[in-house]
Amino acid sequence: MANPAVPPSQPPRAPRSTPRESLRTWPNIAGIAYGGDYNPDQWPEATWVEDARLMQEAGVSMVTVGVFSWARLEPTEGTYDFGWLDQVMDLLHAHGIGVDLATATASPPPWFSRRYPQSLPETREGHRLWPGSRQAYCPSSPDYRAASVRLATALATRYGKHPALVMWHVNNEYGCHVPQCFCDESAAAFRRFLQARYGDLARFNDAWGTAFWSQHYSDWDEVLPPRSTPAHPNPTQQLDWWRFSSDELLNCFRAERDALREITPDIPVTTNFVGMLKPIDYFSWAREEDVVSNDHYLIGEDPDGHIELSMTADLIRGLAAGTPWVLMEHSTSAVNWQPRNLAKQPGQLRRNSLQHVARGADAVCFFQWRASRSGAEKFHSGMLPHAGTDSKVWREVVELGGNLRALAEVAGSRVESDVAIVFDWPAWWAVELDSHPSVDVEYLPLVREMYAALWRQGITVDFVRPDQDLSRYKLVVVPSLYLVSEAAAANLTQYVSAGGHLVCGFFSGIVDVNDAVRLGGYPGAFRQLLGIRIEEFFPLRQAETVALSDGGTGSVWTEALHCEAAEVTARYVDGPLLGWPARTSNRFGDGTAHYLSTRHDPATLDRVLGQICDRVGVSSPIIAPAGVERVRRRDASGNTSYLFVINHTEREVDLVVAGAEILGDAMNDHADGHVVVAPGAVAVLKENLAAPHKE
Ligand code: GAL
Numbered sequence: 001m002a003n004p005a006v007p008p009s010q011p012p013r014a015p016r017s018t019p020r021e022s023l024r025t026w027p028n029i030a031g032i033a034y035g036g037d038y039n040p041d042q043w044p045e046a047t048w049v050e051d052a053r054l055m056q057e058a059g060v061s062m063v064t065v066g067v068f069s070w071a072r073l074e075p076t077e078g079t080y081d082f083g084w085l086d087q088v089m090d091l092l093h094a095h096g097i098g099v100d101l102a103t104a105t106a107s108p109p110p111w112f113s114r115r116y117p118q119s120l121p122e123t124r125e126g127h128r129l130w131p132g133s134r135q136a137y138c139p140s141s142p143d144y145r146a147a148s149v150r151l152a153t154a155l156a157t158r159y160g161k162h163p164a165l166v167m168w169h170v171n172n173e174y175g176c177h178v179p180q181c182f183c184d185e186s187a188a189a190f191r192r193f194l195q196a197r198y199g200d201l202a203r204f205n206d207a208w209g210t211a212f213w214s215q216h217y218s219d220w221d222e223v224l225p226p227r228s229t230p231a232h233p234n235p236t237q238q239l240d241w242w243r244f245s246s247d248e249l250l251n252c253f254r255a256e257r258d259a260l261r262e263i264t265p266d267i268p269v270t271t272n273f274v275g276m277l278k279p280i281d282y283f284s285w286a287r288e289e290d291v292v293s294n295d296h297y298l299i300g301e302d303p304d305g306h307i308e309l310s311m312t313a314d315l316i317r318g319l320a321a322g323t324p325w326v327l328m329e330h331s332t333s334a335v336n337w338q339p340r341n342l343a344k345q346p347g348q349l350r351r352n353s354l355q356h357v358a359r360g361a362d363a364v365c366f367f368q369w370r371a372s373r374s375g376a377e378k379f380h381s382g383m384l385p386h387a388g389t390d391s392k393v394w395r396e397v398v399e400l401g402g403n404l405r406a407l408a409e410v411a412g413s414r415v416e417s418d419v420a421i422v423f424d425w426p427a428w429w430a431v432e433l434d435s436h437p438s439v440d441v442e443y444l445p446l447v448r449e450m451y452a453a454l455w456r457q458g459i460t461v462d463f464v465r466p467d468q469d470l471s472r473y474k475l476v477v478v479p480s481l482y483l484v485s486e487a488a489a490a491n492l493t494q495y496v497s498a499g500g501h502l503v504c505g506f507f508s509g510i511v512d513v514n515d516a517v518r519l520g521g522y523p524g525a526f527r528q529l530l531g532i533r534i535e536e537f538f539p540l541r542q543a544e545t546v547a548l549s550d551g552g553t554g555s556v557w558t559e560a561l562h563c564e565a566a567e568v569t570a571r572y573v574d575g576p577l578l579g580w581p582a583r584t585s586n587r588f589g590d591g592t593a594h595y596l597s598t599r600h601d602p603a604t605l606d607r608v609l610g611q612i613c614d615r616v617g618v619s620s621p622i623i624a625p626a627g628v629e630r631v632r633r634r635d636a637s638g639n640t641s642y643l644f645v646i647n648h649t650e651r652e653v654d655l656v657v658a659g660a661e662i663l664g665d666a667m668n669d670h671a672d673g674h675v676v677v678a679p680g681a682v683a684v685l686k687e688n689l690a691a692p693h694k695e
Pocket of ligand 1: 172173176295297329335336367377380
């Protein structure tokens with residue numbers, strides 16, 4: 001039934017006049033929020049009452065409603081059907097469940113694509129994608145932009161004062177399927193972006209290095225996206241295209257967000273990120289949100305999936321500048337989109353969820369509440385599986401609800417860390433451009449390896465931008481920073497000079513923000529800081545390894561390195577650079593800058609980073625065997641802290657701790673300062689840091 005867009009009769013809420021920053025503190029949900037995506041429009045009305053009852057049983061406090069409901073909410077252009085959503089909002093409110101209401105703009109309905117065919121995205125090859133799945137829109141389409149803002153406005157007008165509304169969920173996973181569109185509309189928007197960035201054609205031609213291959217532009221209209229070309233497209237064109245495409249999607253988000261803020265200034269706005277998604281520079285996005293949220297899906301076949309989970313959670317906390325964030329989606333068990341969708345083992349759901357909480361999440365949500373009956377995701381797990389409540393998944397969902405209630409006091413506390421890893425999207429885009437010395441230099445594996453080495457030692461890491469204040473860190477790790485701005489290079493240099501300690505990976509500091517080589521000897525921006533000069537790169541053959549003088553091995557990359565001020569800490573003992581330095585260390589100002597000129601094997605990386613951590617006074621919150629994750633969160637007063645101990649091993653562990661379990665095995669006797677954590681189990685201790693640690 002089509003209803004005009006009028007608000008339902010709900011008691012008005014008192015407007016709050018808080019600054020937006022404080023919206024990050026979760027005004028409307030007490031403790032750690034718990035829930036998932038709820039798609040009632042896939043189910044008959046009779047199911048909704050059962051849903052609400054079971055949500056209560058599981059301790060659900062927040063659900064995201066209507067992510068893919070555009071076709072149902074606006075069945076024909078300009079006519080709205082809010083009747084069903086009115087009922088759902090009221091029902092959820094009556095059961096004490098808050099709603100993170102989606103603007104439903106992630107999947108334009110069939111009428112939209114038919115009416116506005118030019119809004120469909122186009123590939124690099126000039127091929128239009130068809131509707132019939134989801135996310136079939138061009139980010140630069142004015143028709144899409146207008147229609148999405150209209151729908152967001154209609155929803156805000158209707159539900160802005162509904163007492164169930166706790167947050168706005170704009171769109172869904174921007175760019176996860178269509179991060180870039182190469183159509184003419186996008187080309188025009190790209191030109192506007194470039195004009196704003198460079199001002200005039202002379203600066204633009206200079207930045208793109210168009211003297212090369214007769215690429216000089218004499219009119220803005222000649223400029224195109226990097227569509228399919230006979231040979232390598234201009235690298236700076238490609239780099240700016242990544243920048244533009246990330247910004248253009250951000251403009252879609254901003255347009256909806258501004259419409260929502262206009263009507264509901266006191267309701268926080270979020271959109272769900274997808275962790276380390278290459279096309280979207282989330283550092284530039286995060287500052288535009290009130291609350292940072294993320295979706296994380298474990299790769300079932302990855303034996304180190306729990307390390308990758310930790311890494312993503314730490315990145316998200318970095319995006320949120322250390323403030324609590326929302327785990328908007330993860331899975332109770334199998335997903336539907338991996339080649340082999342492994343079910344989670346008993347206890348894994350809980351372990352994974354609490355890993356996120358340990359690393360700063362103040363909300364644990366799943367995709368989705370009730371497993372779908374039809375559609376592409378019908379074999380994706382849900383909180384309520386096809387098997388119903390007599391199932392492992394449901395029992396664990398209910399148990400987790402109880403666990404999160406027990407951890408309510410942890411909400412709002414901050415994660416402690418002395419180590420930062422520098423992460424940078426433009427550097428990622430640039431280092432993986434074509435026509436480089438080796439196709440084997442990939443950004444994420446380098447980040448992952450450094451992260452994993454620290455994880456294995458129980459060291460919690462913050463993810464930071466290269467140009468942010470680093471002074472509070474004892475150690476900063478730069479896995480790869482091929483492209484670096486003047487400001488970021490100066491920041492890293494100043495950090496070390498003031499007494500900081502830095503570890504830098506190979507092929508860093510090489511180009512400026514336009515991908516132009518910094519002349520005068522590699523590693524350009526970091527030559528002085530590292531006290532080295534690289535004469536020539538010697539990338540290795542695929543799968544080739546070289547031996548290092550400390551017993552380790554290197555792969556992917558080597559280089560002819562001269563020490564100018566640095567000292568050699570390891571040499572190549574075979575390979576093309578026999579006898580040349582492989583690793584160096586340079587005293588610079590009051591600090592030290594270490595350099596790794598090859599990709600180190602994991603055991604060597606563990607040892608090298610471990611020794612550096614020892615030297616600079618970085619340690620794990622407690623001593624524990626390998627495979628036992630331990631992370632500390634501390635409340636605002638600084639007096640109370642919470643230690644999360646997550647046992648990923650198959651053995652029981654007995655650890656020395658100071659504090660009492662607020663979650664764990666009731667059998668533990670805390671008087672003796674020990675905690676026993678069963679294989680696969682989790683313990684959370686409220687610490688008494690004043691008490692002496694018994695070792
Ligand atoms: C996410 C998406 C959800 C659902 C889920 C399945 O990427 O936001 O809508 O598709 O994946 O794992």
